[in-house]
Amino acid sequence: MRLGFVGLGAMGRPMALHLQRAGHELAVWARCPDSTRGLPARVCATPAELGRCCEVVFTMLTSSADVEGVVLGLDGLGEGMAPGTVLVDCSTIAPDAARRIAGKLGEKGIDMLDAPVSGGEQGAIDATLAIMVGGEAAVLERVRPLLDCLGQRIVHIGPNGAGQVAKACNQMIMVAAIQALAEAMRLASASGVDRGLVKNALAGGSAGSRVLEVMGERMVIADYAAGIEARLHHKDFGLLLEAARRVGAPTPLAAVVGQQLNALMAQGWGHDDTAGLLRLLELQ
Amino acid sequence: MKIGFIGLGIMGRPMALNLIKGGHQVTVWARRAESMQPLLEAGATAAGSPADAARANELVISMVADAPDVAEVMRGVASAGQPGLVAVDMSTIAPAAARRIGEDLAAAGVDFVDAPVSGGEVGAIAGSLSIMAGGSAAAFARARPAFECMGKNIVHVGASGAGQVTKAANQIVTGMGVLAVAEAFAFAAKNGVDRGKVREALLGGFASSKILENHGQRMLDRNFKPGFKSWMHEKDLNIVMQTAHELGLCLPGSAATAQMFNAMVGSGMGEEDSIAVLKLLERLSGQA
Numbered sequence: 282m283r284l285g286f287v288g289l290g291a292m293g294r295p296m297a298l299h300l301q302r303a304g305h306e307l308a309v310w311a312r313c314p315d316s317t318r319g320l321p322a323r324v325c326a327t328p329a330e331l332g333r334c335c336e337v338v339f340t341m342l343t344s345s346a347d348v349e350g351v352v353l354g355l356d357g358l359g360e361g362m363a364p365g366t367v368l369v370d371c372s373t374i375a376p377d378a379a380r381r382i383a384g385k386l387g388e389k390g391i392d393m394l395d396a397p398v399s400g401g402e403q404g405a406i407d408a409t410l411a412i413m414v415g416g417e418a419a420v421l422e423r424v425r426p427l428l429d430c431l432g433q434r435i436v437h438i439g440p441n442g443a444g445q446v447a448k449a450c451n452q453m454i455m456v457a458a459i460q461a462l463a464e465a466m467r468l469a470s471a472s473g474v475d476r477g478l479v480k481n482a483l484a485g486g487s488a489g490s491r492v493l494e495v496m497g498e499r500m501v502i503a504d505y506a507a508g509i510e511a512r513l514h515h516k517d518f519g520l521l522l523e524a525a526r527r528v529g530a531p532t533p534l535a536a537v538v539g540q541q542l543n544a545l546m547a548q549g550w551g552h553d554d555t556a557g558l559l560r561l562l563e564l565q
Numbered sequence: 566m567k568i569g570f571i572g573l574g575i576m577g578r579p580m581a582l583n584l585i586k587g588g589h590q591v592t593v594w595a596r597r598a599e600s601m602q603p604l605l606e607a608g609a610t611a612a613g614s615p616a617d618a619a620r621a622n623e624l625v626i627s628m629v630a631d632a633p634d635v636a637e638v639m640r641g642v643a644s645a646g647q648p649g650l651v652a653v654d655m656s657t658i659a660p661a662a663a664r665r666i667g668e669d670l671a672a673a674g675v676d677f678v679d680a681p682v683s684g685g686e687v688g689a690i691a692g693s694l695s696i697m698a699g700g701s702a703a704a705f706a707r708a709r710p711a712f713e714c715m716g717k718n719i720v721h722v723g724a725s726g727a728g729q730v731t732k733a734a735n736q737i738v739t740g741m742g743v744l745a746v747a748e749a750f751a752f753a754a755k756n757g758v759d760r761g762k763v764r765e766a767l768l769g770g771f772a773s774s775k776i777l778e779n780h781g782q783r784m785l786d787r788n789f790k791p792g793f794k795s796w797m798h799e800k801d802l803n804i805v806m807q808t809a810h811e812l813g814l815c816l817p818g819s820a821a822t823a824q825m826f827n828a829m830v831g832s833g834m835g836e837e838d839s840i841a842v843l844k845l846l847e848r849l850s851g852q853a
Binding site for chain 1: 799803806807809810812813814815816817820821823824825827828830831832835
C-alpha cells in the first residue's frame with residue numbers, strides 16, 4: 282500500500298519504519314527536513330503533496346493545533362487526499378478537535394480515525410503499542426493490518442473522539458500513579474527507609490504496576506533523563522481537564538496532579554521524565 | 566460624555582442606566598433588541614451595530630459573556646474608524662485574550678482598557694462596583710468619569726491585561742472563600758453545632774469576611790438563587806487554571822475549588838448561585 286507519515290519524532294520515526302519494513306511504500310513530510318534524513322521514503326514538499334500520493338496517511342504530532350494545521354491548513358493533507366482514503370491520527374489531542382477534524386474530512390469523503398497510542402518510545406520501537414481507536418468500525422477494519430504492524434492491543438472504543446477520550450483516561454490514571462509513587466518514595470525516605478527495598482517489596486503485591494517498575498526504578502536511582510518528557514504529560518493534563526469540564530465530570534485528583542505538573546514546568550524540568558514529580562516533593 | 570454601551574444583561578443594563586443617571590449621553594447596542602428597551606425608555610439612543618455604538622462617541626464600553634464575544638464586538642468597534650476613541654471592556658475574560666484585543670484595537674488607533682468588575686448585580690444596581698483597570702494612564706483617565714458612575718473602588722492596576730489578572734485573583738479569593746465558608750458550615754452541622762451561631766462568632770475574628778457575612782447568611786437561609794451563577798464562577802476559575810497551566814504556576818487550592826464548581830455544573834446546579842456548593846458538600850458527606 283502507498284502510505285504517508287507526518288511527525289517523525291521519537292514515536293513517529295520507529296512507527297513509520299515498521300510500516301515501511303512490512304512492505305509498504307512510504308512517503309513522508311516533515312516541518313524540519315532534517316528529521317527525514319536516512320528514511321527509506323519519498324520526501325514530499327507539502328502535506329498536500331503527500332496526501333495526493335497516499336491511500337492511508339498517519340500523523341503523530343504534539344498538539345491539537347499542530348494536527349489541525351497539517352490536516353486542514355493551507356497545503357494541508359485535506360487538500361491532497363482523495364475521497365475514500367484514510368487519515369489515521371496517532372497524536373494525543375483534544376476529543377473535540379478530533380471530532381472537528383473528522384467532520385471536515387468527512388465533507389470531502391476522506392475517512393479519519395483517532396488512534397492515540399500508549400506505550401512510549403520503547404513500545405513504538407518494539408511495535409507493542411496499545412492503540413485506542415475512535416471512528417467507524419469498517420474504516421478500522423480496512424487499516425487494521427497496518428495498525429498490527431505498530432501494536433499488539435488495538436481496541437475500537439467508539440465513534441470519532443472516543444479514542445482520544447480513552448487516551449485521556451489512560452493519562453489520568455498513569456500520571457496520578459506516578460504522583461502516588463513519588464509520594465510513597467518521599468514517605469519512605471523521610472522515614473529513613475530504603476526506597477529501593479520498598480519498591481522491590483511492593484512489586485509483588487497489590488500496588489505492583491508497570492508505573493512502579495519503570496518510574497519506581499528511575500526514582501530509586503534518581504535518574505530523571507527522559508523517558509517520557511514531562512512537558513507532554515503537562516500538555517495532556519491541560520487537554521483532559523478541559524475535556525472533563527466540558528462534560529462536567531468531577532476530576533479532583535487529576536486537578537491536583539495537574540498543579541504538580543505546573544510546578545514541575547516552573548522548575549524547568551519539562552524535558553526530563555515525569556518521575557521528576559518526586560524532585561518536587563523533595564523541595565518541600 | 567458621549568458613551569456607547571454594548572451588552573445589556575444582568576450586569577450591563579444597570580451599569581448603562583447609571584451612566585444615564587450620571588448625565589452622560591448613552592448609545593446602546595445588544596444582540597437581542599428587546600434588552601435595549603428599558604434603556605431607550607430611560608433616554609438612551611439605539612445603535613444598529615457595535616460599530617454604530619462606537620461612532621461619534623468618545624468612549625465605548627462592552628459588558629458581554631466571554632472572550633470570543635468581546636473580540637467580535639471590538640472588531641466592530643475598530644471598524645468604526647472613530648478617531649481618539651477609548652474602548653473599555655468590563656467583561657471577565659482571560660488576561661491573554663484582553664492583551665490580544667488591546668493590540669488589535671491599538672492597530673486600529675483605538676486605546677483599550679480592560680476593566681472587569683466585582684460586586685455582582687447588587688453592586689451594578691447600586692453603582693458600587695469594584696473596578697480593576699489595565700491600560701495606559703491616559704486612557705484610564707479618559708474612562709474614569711464613566712467608571713465613577715458605576716463603581717466606588719476604582720483602581721488602575723497596570724498595563725493592558727492587568728485588570729483581568731486582578732479579576733482572576735479576585736475569583737481565586739472569592740471561589741475559595743465561598744468553599745471555605747461552606748466547608749465550615751458543613752463541619753459545624755456534622756458536629757451537631759448551630760451554623761448560625763458559628764457564623765455570628767466568626768464574624769468577630771480573623772475569619773470575618775464579606776463572604777462569611779453575606780454568602781454565609783444566604784447559605785443559612787438556603788437561598789440558592791443567583792446572585793452569581795456557579796457556571797460563571799466555574800468559567801472564571803477556568804480562566805485562572807488555564808493561565809496557571811500556560812505560565813507553569815502551581816495553584817492546588819484553586820484547582821480543588823474549580824473541581825467543586827465543575828461537579829456542580831455537571832450535576833445540574835450550574836444555574837444556581839455558587840453558594841450551592843454547600844449542597845454538594847452535604848450530598849458527599851451524607852448530610853442531605
